Amino acid sequence: MQTTLLKTDPNFHEPGRRFFRDFSPGDDFYEALIEAHNGLTDEQSEALNARLILVLANHIGDLRVLREALQAARAAA
Amino acid sequence: MGAYVNPIYPYKAPTDLKATPPLRKPLIVIGAGPVGLAAAVDARLQGLDVLVLDDDKTVSVGSRAVCYAKRSLEILDRLGVADPACALGVSWNIGRTFLEEDEVYQFNLVPDAGHKRPGMINLQQYHIEEMLIARALELGADIRWQHKVTAVTRHEDHATLTVETPDGSFDIEADWLVVADGARSPIRRHLGLDIEGRVFQDRFLIADVIMKADYPAERWFWFDPPFHPNQSVLLHKQSNNVWRIDFQLGWDADPEEEKKPEKVIPRLKAMLGDDRPFELEWVSIYTFQCRRMTDFRHGRVLFVGDAAHQVSPFGARGANSGFQDADDLMWKLALVIQGQAPEKLLDTYALDRQFAADENIMNSTRSTDFITPKSRTSKTFRNQVLALAKHYPFARKLVNSGRLSVPSFLTQSLLNTPDADTFEGNMVPGAPMDDAPVQVQGKEAWLLDQVGHGFACLLFVDAVPSDAQLAQLQSLQKGPLPVKPLIVAPRALDVPGLKVIVDAQGWIAKRYDGKAGTTYLLRPDQHVAARWRQLNAALVQQAVARATCN
Numbered sequence: 001m002q003t004t005l006l007k008t009d010p011n012f013h014e015p016g017r018r019f020f021r022d023f024s025p026g027d028d029f030y031e032a033l034i035e036a037h038n039g040l041t042d043e044q045s046e047a048l049n050a051r052l053i054l055v056l057a058n059h060i061g062d063l064r065v066l067r068e069a070l071q072a073a074r075a076a077a
Numbered sequence: 078m079g080a081y082v083n084p085i086y087p088y089k090a091p092t093d094l095k096a097t098p099p100l101r102k103p104l105i106v107i108g109a110g111p112v113g114l115a116a117a118v119d120a121r122l123q124g125l126d127v128l129v130l131d132d133d134k135t136v137s138v139g140s141r142a143v144c145y146a147k148r149s150l151e152i153l154d155r156l157g158v159a160d161p162a163c164a165l166g167v168s169w170n171i172g173r174t175f176l177e178e179d180e181v182y183q184f185n186l187v188p189d190a191g192h193k194r195p196g197m198i199n200l201q202q203y204h205i206e207e208m209l210i211a212r213a214l215e216l217g218a219d220i221r222w223q224h225k226v227t228a229v230t231r232h233e234d235h236a237t238l239t240v241e242t243p244d245g246s247f248d249i250e251a252d253w254l255v256v257a258d259g260a261r262s263p264i265r266r267h268l269g270l271d272i273e274g275r276v277f278q279d280r281f282l283i284a285d286v287i288m289k290a291d292y293p294a295e296r297w298f299w300f301d302p303p304f305h306p307n308q309s310v311l312l313h314k315q316s317n318n319v320w321r322i323d324f325q326l327g328w329d330a331d332p333e334e335e336k337k338p339e340k341v342i343p344r345l346k347a348m349l350g351d352d353r354p355f356e357l358e359w360v361s362i363y364t365f366q367c368r369r370m371t372d373f374r375h376g377r378v379l380f381v382g383d384a385a386h387q388v389s390p391f392g393a394r395g396a397n398s399g400f401q402d403a404d405d406l407m408w409k410l411a412l413v414i415q416g417q418a419p420e421k422l423l424d425t426y427a428l429d430r431q432f433a434a435d436e437n438i439m440n441s442t443r444s445t446d447f448i449t450p451k452s453r454t455s456k457t458f459r460n461q462v463l464a465l466a467k468h469y470p471f472a473r474k475l476v477n478s479g480r481l482s483v484p485s486f487l488t489q490s491l492l493n494t495p496d497a498d499t500f501e502g503n504m505v506p507g508a509p510m511d512d513a514p515v516q517v518q519g520k521e522a523w524l525l526d527q528v529g530h531g532f533a534c535l536l537f538v539d540a541v542p543s544d545a546q547l548a549q550l551q552s553l554q555k556g557p558l559p560v561k562p563l564i565v566a567p568r569a570l571d572v573p574g575l576k577v578i579v580d581a582q583g584w585i586a587k588r589y590d591g592k593a594g595t596t597y598l599l600r601p602d603q604h605v606a607a608r609w610r611q612l613n614a615a616l617v618q619q620a621v622a623r624a625t626c627n
Binding site for chain 2 (some may be wrong): 007008009010011017020021022023027031033034037040042044045046049066072073076077
């Protein structure tokens with residue numbers, strides 16, 4: 001699927017930190033994501049995910065990127 | 078059942094080991110598994126006498142550890158068994174990942190050219206053990222079968238072992254004891270030492286199947302396949318037409334029931350299709366834990382391999398990290414035994430390998446949590462990563478069906494001399510050395526094969542080294558801990574008495590950011606200890622002292 005502004009290549013990173021393995025920054029994020037749900041009911045997890053999307057969307061801010069992201073997520077189902 | 082026949086190694090009565098008072102040996106290794114054997118071979122290469130005690134009389138029953146990663150092959154190269162291992166093993170680079178019926182994506186393990194050894198080979202553990210036994214015996218290691226150590230008493234400057242044999246039991250002493258008796262480690266338990274971590278509530282079925290299949294030598298991993306719904310399956314090729322198939326069963330599965338051929342065969346038929354002929358070689362059910370001992374060193378007793386740390390099988394970080402333990406330990410132990418370094422050098426074995434074990438545990442735990450999600454939300458994320466992976470490269474990088482074993486960068490090691498100069502690239506102090514294709518005396522060769530079993534120093538030059546440089550290199554060869562000088566040049570040079578490594582294609586220069594004058598100090602286990610932009614023998618000697626706790 002074509003995107004113009006939305007980054008779809010690996011982009012997890014941490015300024016000032018050196019990763020010797022390319023899978024490490026993504027795995028760090030994924031672990032933190034799953035850990036954030038630890039101990040929550042399914043309903044609480046769903047609500048957390050909604051809040052997370054809203055927080056991230058505001059951070060991105062650029063509506064063109066957000067439209068592409070919505071499109072990309074919907075189309076990949 | 079099966080094609081492989083375990084060899085029986087001869088029992089030798091311990092008449093020469095029994096004595097009153099007990100004999101004192103400089104070094105005893107408990108356990109003739111891959112890691113204990115690697116330690117014994119390395120001990121011989123370091124000039125140490127070594128006695129290996131094993132309670133069994135054969136190699137591993139079943140294929141067990143089947144993936145040997147590039148770093149292990151490089152270590153085995155130094156030990157002298159990588160050629161037969163690679164000749165018999167199956168090389169593979171392509172991994173395919175499936176969700177239900179669809180292939181999600183594939184990866185290629187070796188995007189990085191210019192290494193002697195492939196990213197991974199598959200070979201049954203019993204073959205690796207046979208090769209290591211032959212090599213250890215050839216080098217003069219004393220291996221005693223059916224010698225079960227039943228008690229160990231720790232003393233300030235030695236350990237006393239009680240050994241049970243078919244001819245009764247006896248006591249023997251060791252200045253140094255290396256414990257390589259596996260995950261259940263009877264010696265660790267006997268000494269009451271802690272090992273802590275996480276138990277995973279899941280069971281897996283391993284089946285080794287002999288079949289003449291036309292599948293390519295690739296790693297195939299299924300999430301939730303139609304022939305085994307809601308669970309994962311892994312297919313791997315080993316040597317001699319043996320295939321490893323690994324089924325996730327879930328925690329409720331009955332291990333005794335699931336092991337029965339009448340239960341296993343239908344699972345295999347569902348996967349392979351009904352008419353493909355196959356024979357079962359070995360079946361095993363396993364659970365696993367991710368845990369490590371708090372301290373790998375207890376005075377004169379040193380723990381290596383699974384006895385010290387355990388990981389989930391995803392990523393092949395068990396035997397591979399065990400080889401790295403032996404690689405890190407044995408040169409240090411040799412220097413201590415030979416009186417060239419203080420005992421505290423062995424504390425750095427413990428610290429550095431505990432650091433590496435934590436990294437291995439972290440990576441294998443992450444793989445396990447991805448493969449076997451623990452909640453509905455975790456499973457949703459996993460499946461949607463797979464859905465996105467069909468379309469987007471970022472999601473492919475998140476798919477975690479095992480982060481295949483790579484060595485740790487020991488950047489925190491006390492043995493490193495921190496950089497004073499500026500360098501690009503990954504060869505930082507504490508890094509495991511990158512290999513490179515080179516020419517030596519007009520012949521094609523590899524960088525790692527040039528560095529040997531002791532300290533070495535790479536000096537990058539663009540012309541014949543100056544007299545001042547040659548004098549400094551000579552002084553390093555004559556120091557209390559000799560450093561072998563190696564000249565790295567872009568073309569053949571005549572430097573009498575010194576080995577010149579020709580880096581015609583610039584692989585070393587690029588990987589090590591080498592320019593004329595750049596100097597690297599390399600540890601005996603092929604890790605970078607220090608580096609500078611100019612050769613200064615006094616600084617090199619200080620770094621050698623630091624790397625040996627002197």
